[in-house]
Each structure stands twice: as structure tokens, then as C-alpha cells.
Amino acid sequence: MKILDTFHPAHYEALMLEKTLSKDFDRSPLLQGKGSTHKLYAFPNGYGASIINGFMTFGSEELAVIFFENPVKFYRSKKKRFRKKLIKQLGKYHVTYDTPITSNVKRYSNPKELQQDLTRISKLKGV
Template sequence: MDEFSKSTQAFKAETQNDTSQPTFKQFIIDNTDQTDGTHFIAYQIIYKFPNGYGASVIHGLYTYGLELAILSFDDNVDYSIAYDTSVTHDVMGHLTQQELADTLNDIRNL
């Protein structure tokens, strides 16, 4: 299985609440599946944690594998990318499934 297929499988496992993986399903506020071949980003999940931070996780043919950006929420709807956290100061790409779970946990604990 190639890397794209592996990361797609990991991404789908998170959204389908695969019990073999750490789950953050209760924090998902948006889950987009655009696998019709007309979009650059095939999948996107938006997470929002009680601490006011969250994450945008994307995957597609034109992304760097599983890609994560930390979000800062102004309220329940509006958010922007946070470049000033102790987790990272940029978008993170080529994440493994374990790195994704660890990073989501780090964001939840900010």
C-alpha cells in the first residue's frame, strides 16, 4: 500500500471512530468528504476543544499527506490559524497516524 493510501486509511479511521486508534470524535465540528475528484482537498476535519483551540486536518492529492493546522476559535464558529502555540508555529505535514493523535492530544491540553 502506498503512502497516500495509508494516510487516507488513517484519516478515515479517525472519522469512523475506529476503536483501535485514539479518538477525538467528540470534538469534531465539521467533517468534509469531497472525494468526487473535483477538489484539491479530499478530506477535511475541523476539531474544536474546550480550551478554545482546535485543528484543521486535511488530506488530498495536493496536500503534504496528513496535514494539520492549529486553530484558535473566537467563538463557536469563527476561527483562524494559530501560529503562536507551544505545539508548533506552522502547519504540520506528512503526519503519521500516531503523530496526528499525539498532536491532537497536545492541542487539547494547551
């Protein structure tokens, strides 16, 4: 279940730089973070996925398997306030490096492969 779909913090930093720099200054190398996105997925087994896309990943999506400290019972809602509440309930998360999906982070050029790995993460046995 996708619980967060927003711009990566690098996007906001680039926008802030764009506002503060003068128009005469060549700022194109500094604004490469503009348009970077971050998606956060959580599953009932306590695992989740953090997916970023932007200049840091060379235009391809990059997945990291994460584990939430406070797994909670899930409910489906498309309303933003419920997703924000779920993020608070799940608490902090950390990247896990000992899953069969990947031992680090993984880059994808094919969206089908990414969806398959998200399905595999949702079926992992929780700790």
C-alpha cells in the first residue's frame, strides 16, 4: 500500500536555491534535484519499500527494502489524513540489507520488474 508519494527533499532544496539565486547566475548544475520523487510503500508484514527517482538515480527508479519499527493493522483509505496517521503509527523505519530481494538498493529500468519486487516484499515473512 503506497502511503507517501511526494517530491524528494532534493527537489525542495533545488526550488529554494532557484528562488535565492540571481537570474544572471548560471544555476543549472545546482538545480538537478528539481523533479526528484520519493514514494514510500508499507505492507502488513512490517516490511516496506522506499523508491526514489531523480538525478541521484540517473533517471531510473531505485528501490530500498525497509522495515518499520511498529507494524500496525492496515486499513485501506484513499484519504490523505488516514495515510498520514498510518505513517505516524508505523514510526521510524530503516533499510534492511538481508532480504532475498536485494542486499542493498536496486535500480530498475523496467516498471514490471519493480512491481514484481513490490509484490515479493509484501509476501516476505515478518519478523
